[in-house]
Amino acid sequence: MSRKRRGLVAAALGVCLTMVxxxxxxxxxxxxxxxxxxxxxxxxxxxxxxxxxxxxxGVDVLGANGPTLTVIAEARQQWALRAxxxxxxxxxxxxxxxxxxxxxxxxxRAGGVDPQDFPSGYTGYHNFQETVAELNKTVSDHAxxxxxxSLGKSYExxxxxxxxxxxxxxxxxxxxxxxxxxxxxxxxxxxVEMCLRIIKKYTDGYATNPTIKNLVDxxxxxxxxxxxxxxxxxxxASGSFRAWRKNRQPSNGTDPxxxxxxxxxxxxxxxxxxxxxxxxxxxxFSAPETQRxxxxxxxxVVGGAQQxxxxxxxxxxxxxxxxxxxxxxxxxxxxxxxxxxxAFATLGRRMAATNGYTPEQSSDLYVTDGSVxxxxxxxxxxxxxxxxxxxxxxxxxxGFYPRDTQIEPQTARNDSAVELFLTYSDCVPRITGRxx
Numbered sequence: 001m002s003r004k005r006r007g008l009v010a011a012a013l014g015v016c017l018t019m020v021x022x023x024x025x026x027x028x029x030x031x032x033x034x035x036x037x038x039x040x041x042x043x044x045x046x047x048x049x050x051x052x053x054x055x056x057x058g059v060d061v062l063g064a065n066g067p068t069l070t071v072i073a074e075a076r077q078q079w080a081l082r083a084x085x086x087x088x089x090x091x092x093x094x095x096x097x098x099x100x101x102x103x104x105x106x107x108x109r110a111g112g113v114d115p116q117d118f119p120s121g122y123t124g125y126h127n128f129q130e131t132v133a134e135l136n137k138t139v140s141d142h143a144x145x146x147x148x149x150s151l152g153k154s155y156e157x158x159x160x161x162x163x164x165x166x167x168x169x170x171x172x173x174x175x176x177x178x179x180x181x182x183x184x185x186x187x188x189x190x191x192v193e194m195c196l197r198i199i200k201k202y203t204d205g206y207a208t209n210p211t212i213k214n215l216v217d218x219x220x221x222x223x224x225x226x227x228x229x230x231x232x233x234x235x236x237a238s239g240s241f242r243a244w245r246k247n248r249q250p251s252n253g254t255d256p257x258x259x260x261x262x263x264x265x266x267x268x269x270x271x272x273x274x275x276x277x278x279x280x281x282x283x284x285f286s287a288p289e290t291q292r293x294x295x296x297x298x299x300x301v302v303g304g305a306q307q308x309x310x311x312x313x314x315x316x317x318x319x320x321x322x323x324x325x326x327x328x329x330x331x332x333x334x335x336x337x338x339x340x341x342x343a344f345a346t347l348g349r350r351m352a353a354t355n356g357y358t359p360e361q362s363s364d365l366y367v368t369d370g371s372v373x374x375x376x377x378x379x380x381x382x383x384x385x386x387x388x389x390x391x392x393x394x395x396x397x398x399g400f401y402p403r404d405t406q407i408e409p410q411t412a413r414n415d416s417a418v419e420l421f422l423t424y425s426d427c428v429p430r431i432t433g434r435x436x
Contacts, residue, residue: 038094039078040396043069044087048329051366053084056268060245060277062400063318064365065393072243072397094243097396104239118189118236124404125189126196127236128158128229134196135161135225142203145169145216152292155249156230160292165202165221176309176426177220177300179382180418181293184256184313184372186231186244187400190389190410191314195225197411198418215422222308227289228256243397245277247287254281257313258368259290260375263327269369280370290372297380310425311384312418313372317399318365319357320388321348321417324377326362327369335378343429347421348385350431354416362386383428385421387414 041059045051046067055061057080060072072094073081081088102119118125126134139148147169150159166173180198182191202221205212215221226232230248235241246253255278258270264284271278285291300307323344325333331341345359352359362368376384390410391399402410427436 038072038074040091040094040097041071041073041081042089042091043071043081043084045069045084048364048366050084050086052268054081054086055278055366055368057081057084058271058273058276058278060243061366062397063316063388063391063394064320065318068393070394070396070399091396094397097398098241098243101241101398101401104236106239117239118404119239119241121403122401124407126192128226128233131192131196131225132159132161135163135199138163138199138203142206145203145206146199151224151296153288154228154230155247155288158229158233160224160227160229160289162296163199163223163225165199165216165223166219167217172302172307173220175218175220177222177307178422178425179222179224179297179308179311180314181224181227181311181372182314183226183228183232184289185315186228186235186246187241188314188316188389189232189235189400190316190402190407192225192232193407194314194387194389194411194414195223197415199223199225201415201418211419215419219422219425220307221422224293227293230289241397241401243400246279247289249281249287252279254287255279256287256290257315257372258370259285259287260370260372261285261294262370262375262378264370267327267367267369269327269367269371278368284370293372294375297376297382301380306380306382308380308382310421310428311373311376311382312421313384313386314389315386316389317391317394318388319355319390319392320365320386321352321357321359322362322365322373322386322388323348324362324373324384326371326374327367329363329367331361339429339432339434343432343434344383344385347383347424347428347431351385351417351420354420355413357387383425387417389414 043054044067045054054069058077062070104117104119117127135148138146147164149162151162182195202212202216206216228247231244235244246255252274258278258280261284265280270280332338348359373384373386376382424431429436
């Protein structure tokens with residue numbers, strides 16, 4: 001094609017794009033030194049299909065509140081976002097929003113340097129070193145109830161710690177096992193606090209609370225406070241938040257929650273581009289962190305039966321309870337029949353009634369593939385849910401960083417849901433009147 005011909009085609013394409021865009025969309029500006037590199041937008045998308053179109057543009061989806069998605073779009077992504085034809089609202093420079101949240105003071109009273117930590121107003125959160133210290137303290141305080149072990153190493157060599165809570169933690173008893181995982185996504189620090197609260201509640205409360213004692217005596221509870229410690233540490237390493245989502249595999253990281261092996265990369269619910277926030281990696285389980293959790297779950301198949309019966313993976317934010325499948329918008333699919341879908345929905349709604357979250361099938365939000373919930377169910381028939389925690393909505397990146405004054409109320413908000421979940425973990429179908 002001649003240079004002149006290419007120019008005419010490009011001009012015509014530009015006219016066509018302009019014609020299909022609504023008047024209230026934001027016009028993306030060329031990438032200049034004065035324009036933001038990353039801009040926060042609200043996108044009105046009132047159906048799963050529309051929200052999936054937004055996610056497929058490659059933008060970083062921060063959260064959802066009904067038909068409104070909050071996203072970060074890099075300059076090169078804004079054209080694709082505009083081309084969806086959906087209404088946009090510019091909320092400003094993402095990096096300026098992060099900077100406004102503050103910066104940590106690394107200098108201690110003796111004039112030395114503290115370990116990396118959170119900015120003022122966030123110091124109640126636990127970094128990796130502090131999380132490990134809490135786990136070790138729990139072992140010291142409740143040696144009769146807990147056992148601490150490492151599932152293996154992260155990409156950068158940090159241990160992926162798992163704490164078992166049981167009345168006989170050194171034995172492999174014939175009891176239903178329950179798994180809680182937190183912090184798959186680096187910037188979601190509130191989830192680490194959620195896992196730590198579960199640990200504290202079901203150990204400190206054992207001696208005085210009959211309900212807690214009964215659940216601990218009749219279950220084996222596993223808690224993994226940080227599936228992605230490398231990413232979480234990187235998010236705070238400079239003293240300012242980075243809104244980092246992925247792990248730290250070179251050069252741009254992998255999204256752990258698009259790296260699981262069931263329907264990996266199948267359905268437009270992840271990205272093959274390493275620069276994308278939903279980069280699924282070069283192959284399923286290419287992230288060492290997902291490999292280690294996978295290996296642990298696989299190891300709990302004893303005598304041909306999976307001992308882990310239920311699982312919650314905690315995320316932020318949007319105040320949602322989600323269940324499989326995420327890769328398809330169909331309510332049922334191979335491996336998930338109508339009775340099972342009904343049990344997922346019924347328990348999801350019962351838990352949501354205790355914490356005020358919105359319950360829905362994962363794909364009602366938007367299509368994802370390679371997610372932990374889909375793999376847990378398809379591979380092992382583990383009743384697996386995602387909790388998207390506080391806040392319900394946000395004007396931007398601050399949604400991932402609620403002040404530490406919110407840790408207590410927002411983790412306590414899930415106490416009843418967790419108790420209900422543990423109660424039905426011996427037989428989820430009985431919540432619908434069916435037997436296991």
